[in-house]
Amino acid sequence: MTGYILRRLVSAIPVLLGITVIVFLIMAMIPGDPATAILGSYATPENVARINASLGLDKPLVQRYFIWLGHMLTGDFGRSYALNRPVLDEILDRFSATMVLAGTSFVLCAILGVLAGVVSAARQYGWADRAITFVVLIGISVPSFFLGMMMILIFAVRLKWLPVSGMYAIYGGGDLADLARHLAMPALALAAVATGVIARMARSAMLEVLRQDYIRTARAKGVSETRVVLRHALKAAMVSILPVLGLQAGFVLSGAVYIEMVFQWPGVGRMLVDAILKRDILLVQGGVVFVAACYVVFNIAVDVVQGLLDPRIKA
Amino acid sequence: MSGFLKLLLRNRLAALGGVVITGIVALALVTPLLPLQPPDVTNTAERFARPFSPGHLLGTDNLGRDLLSRLLLGTRLSLAVGTVAALGAAVTGSAIGIVAGYFGGRTDNVIMRLIDMLMAFPYILLALAIVAALGPGLVNALIAVAAVNVPFFARNIRGLTVGLAGREFIDAARLSGLGHTRIILSELLPNVLPVIVIGISTTVGWMILETAGLSFLGLGSQPPQADLGSMLGEARAALITAPHSSVVPGIMIFLIVMSINLLGDGVRDALDPRLKSGALSRPRAATRVAREHVPEVPQQGVLDLQNLETQFHVGRRVYRAVNDVSLHVKPGECLGIIGESGSGKSVTALSVMGLVASPPGVITGGAVRHDGTDLLSLRPGDLRARRGAKVAYIFQDPLATLHPLFTIGDQLIEAIRSHRALPKAQARARALEMLEAVRIPNPESRLENYPHEMSGGMRQRVGIAMAMINEPEVIIADEPTTALDVTVQAQILSLLDELRRERGLAILFITHDFGVVAQLCDRVAVMYAGRIVEEGPTMQILDAPAHPYTKRLIACVPELGGGRRTLAAIPGLPPVVDKLPEGCAFAPRCAKAQEACRRGEIALEGAAPRAVRCLFPEEAPT
Ligand code: SF4
Numbered sequence: 001m002t003g004y005i006l007r008r009l010v011s012a013i014p015v016l017l018g019i020t021v022i023v024f025l026i027m028a029m030i031p032g033d034p035a036t037a038i039l040g041s042y043a044t045p046e047n048v049a050r051i052n053a054s055l056g057l058d059k060p061l062v063q064r065y066f067i068w069l070g071h072m073l074t075g076d077f078g079r080s081y082a083l084n085r086p087v088l089d090e091i092l093d094r095f096s097a098t099m100v101l102a103g104t105s106f107v108l109c110a111i112l113g114v115l116a117g118v119v120s121a122a123r124q125y126g127w128a129d130r131a132i133t134f135v136v137l138i139g140i141s142v143p144s145f146f147l148g149m150m151m152i153l154i155f156a157v158r159l160k161w162l163p164v165s166g167m168y169a170i171y172g173g174g175d176l177a178d179l180a181r182h183l184a185m186p187a188l189a190l191a192a193v194a195t196g197v198i199a200r201m202a203r204s205a206m207l208e209v210l211r212q213d214y215i216r217t218a219r220a221k222g223v224s225e226t227r228v229v230l231r232h233a234l235k236a237a238m239v240s241i242l243p244v245l246g247l248q249a250g251f252v253l254s255g256a257v258y259i260e261m262v263f264q265w266p267g268v269g270r271m272l273v274d275a276i277l278k279r280d281i282l283l284v285q286g287g288v289v290f291v292a293a294c295y296v297v298f299n300i301a302v303d304v305v306q307g308l309l310d311p312r313i314k315a
Numbered sequence: 316m317s318g319f320l321k322l323l324l325r326n327r328l329a330a331l332g333g334v335v336i337t338g339i340v341a342l343a344l345v346t347p348l349l350p351l352q353p354p355d356v357t358n359t360a361e362r363f364a365r366p367f368s369p370g371h372l373l374g375t376d377n378l379g380r381d382l383l384s385r386l387l388l389g390t391r392l393s394l395a396v397g398t399v400a401a402l403g404a405a406v407t408g409s410a411i412g413i414v415a416g417y418f419g420g421r422t423d424n425v426i427m428r429l430i431d432m433l434m435a436f437p438y439i440l441l442a443l444a445i446v447a448a449l450g451p452g453l454v455n456a457l458i459a460v461a462a463v464n465v466p467f468f469a470r471n472i473r474g475l476t477v478g479l480a481g482r483e484f485i486d487a488a489r490l491s492g493l494g495h496t497r498i499i500l501s502e503l504l505p506n507v508l509p510v511i512v513i514g515i516s517t518t519v520g521w522m523i524l525e526t527a528g529l530s531f532l533g534l535g536s537q538p539p540q541a542d543l544g545s546m547l548g549e550a551r552a553a554l555i556t557a558p559h560s561s562v563v564p565g566i567m568i569f570l571i572v573m574s575i576n577l578l579g580d581g582v583r584d585a586l587d588p589r590l591k592s593g594a595l596s597r598p599r600a601a602t603r604v605a606r607e608h609v610p611e612v613p614q615q616g617v618l619d620l621q622n623l624e625t626q627f628h629v630g631r632r633v634y635r636a637v638n639d640v641s642l643h644v645k646p647g648e649c650l651g652i653i654g655e656s657g658s659g660k661s662v663t664a665l666s667v668m669g670l671v672a673s674p675p676g677v678i679t680g681g682a683v684r685h686d687g688t689d690l691l692s693l694r695p696g697d698l699r700a701r702r703g704a705k706v707a708y709i710f711q712d713p714l715a716t717l718h719p720l721f722t723i724g725d726q727l728i729e730a731i732r733s734h735r736a737l738p739k740a741q742a743r744a745r746a747l748e749m750l751e752a753v754r755i756p757n758p759e760s761r762l763e764n765y766p767h768e769m770s771g772g773m774r775q776r777v778g779i780a781m782a783m784i785n786e787p788e789v790i791i792a793d794e795p796t797t798a799l800d801v802t803v804q805a806q807i808l809s810l811l812d813e814l815r816r817e818r819g820l821a822i823l824f825i826t827h828d829f830g831v832v833a834q835l836c837d838r839v840a841v842m843y844a845g846r847i848v849e850e851g852p853t854m855q856i857l858d859a860p861a862h863p864y865t866k867r868l869i870a871c872v873p874e875l876g877g878g879r880r881t882l883a884a885i886p887g888l889p890p891v892v893d894k895l896p897e898g899c900a901f902a903p904r905c906a907k908a909q910e911a912c913r914r915g916e917i918a919l920e921g922a923a924p925r926a927v928r929c930l931f932p933e934e935a936p937t
Contacts, residue, residue, distance in 0.1 A: 149554055
């Protein structure tokens, strides 16, 4: 197992490098002089000279990439001129908020999605299956940002159950209960689409597995139907559900952008949108690389779980 | 094509989606012709007019602009942008995929590596990066959304192209001196086009949603121009005071995406042959039983099948897999059922414990009695309690029939604990004992093995151990040795024979091989097209087969107990059991067939213990 994890970690290195190359190339598409583009309204001749010296912006593209990569490897993501602080500090501050939101959402969509899929498959064509299929269809069709807005209207404005926005109450908040109240709506809104996609996938994976010969064997042994579905079928179905979970984690992580805008959540997504609108290029660059790298690491974790689940993989 | 459309229309939801999206597109198309208010004229005196206000059917927005005309124009814009993005992604992605798949080798490798890198990004993040570089704006948002969808098309089309590139017609084109461009355009493209079109139809809704999303963030369309996303984004500030200005564009996006999704699902289902055949149905815990009456006969053995009828109902077609089969097995006796694949022998075996996949299987008549109790009328819980405990199965191909993700030990222990509340340690000891009984070397370490870590012969021993572990009275073995080589087969057979003699087991042994029957079975029943055509003691039947079909089957085994085991030597194919000819089902393949054979029912008769279903048997059974 350790060998497997190590192999996966090593194989992630080229992917991570590829990510930096792609981000770098995309950012190199910005027209005009890179120093002026990065500095924007701060582009005084001194600043331009300073940034050219530190980032090598007047050097050829390839050289610039390696200078940038070298800086990042030492933890130096550059400086945000608009915010006047190191990019990495800003990202780390914001990322924890995004992790709380996206992490909760991911757990929600994984549990709800798999559960809905299992019930749907176990009761194929029954009323529960129909109801779930209908809700799932709505879930995957409604834009998360619109869903978030409608939730605000209903649960915050009409019913006054939950706060409209933010991560903590401005006065007297700050504890876990306060966080939970602020988190409920954004986490659900963010989870909706992924839940739907996972539920669909889980349903068809379960149906596929329930037709397998080893399920018939379990029944022939006299295993109870509940156990057949929840133990035999679900475990086998998880093998094909897990990759979907990994994929959906990416959607949840990046879809947090919309939800953070709607609920004024102080996360990386909102930071990125602000940075794009302010043309704070180093912040965008750093933020994108950071989040993408986290996603790559997460996917390794998914692979490892897959390896634990399916003994045939290690061989 | 028309069949496809019919299927699509039969799916009511898909049809509904089709109608809605057609309506929206039509509306968007005729928008310029409609007598609408000007969309960009601001009128602060009429800010946030509610829906149904005079002059503004849907009310006005934060600048007093007419929402209806903005909605229609926004819809038009969103549909256009989403469609163009989908087309752009499809064309670029497919081109990349075709080039990679067609040229293969290094080109393919480099391209696909790049595509994999792109897919390592969380999707929306990549779009954000592209917009960040190009700057906010609708065209840039479109490019970004198209770009992040390129990998999807590239991957799918590459896979397809790789398959096609190796086919003869491409080679032929190459040999005839056609250039690469010509081959790609005239030979490859027409073949991958349908997949591209399906790809577009399933992603276009998604792309509309994504461009709307970027606009919502303020990174797409810029004022005064507004697509649905930026309408929603602008209305957000007034969400609480004037919810209608958010609800109107939001519902429109929802309707568009949902109708496209419905249509897309319908298209996918209509193209999936498995759905039609019911192959995607979940088999119930026990086969459905729908019989009119239960035949009453005195108990003859530990397992009695009386006039059993099992059918497969697929759509309107009925396949009569098991047709009026009666069999009796006594304790300590081994009864063989032999026949070609499709003869109904396996379905007969599975019907006993309600293990025929259902749907499509239905038991439509007869009775199955274990120790005099009719198993078909048992409640699910009672049937479950007997499965594995009283009547156990050994299946063919244990790689498929053992669960791949549980250890052998787990599966054996579960078999015990499904019937007895034994502590785990004791169950484990019992499992170990069983593995020893079926002569598996190093049983202790084998308990921790997964099925894929064992050889076929060892796996089948595990299958036998699992069947025997609760000391059942009846074992139903469904071609347990077919996947094994001859030596292993002989070992497994002698193991079964030994267990039977030691424990007084009744065995119902399903096979297509008379050689196997000769080694193990006391009596044998020959099945053809769902019916028993001959029955009797093994030795007598081997010596003097009465039915022409039996004779052929025996002739297929060159030397009993060894050699080639195949039925391919019988000319002709077994009949499809939904169109049984009248009279003898074997008539089309029978050398002795007469006019009389094709008329009326032929009874299974003869002097006990033999019986045959033939008008002109080989030798009168004595
Ligand atoms: S009934 Fe006629 S056709 Fe059928 S097996 Fe006997 S001889 Fe052949």
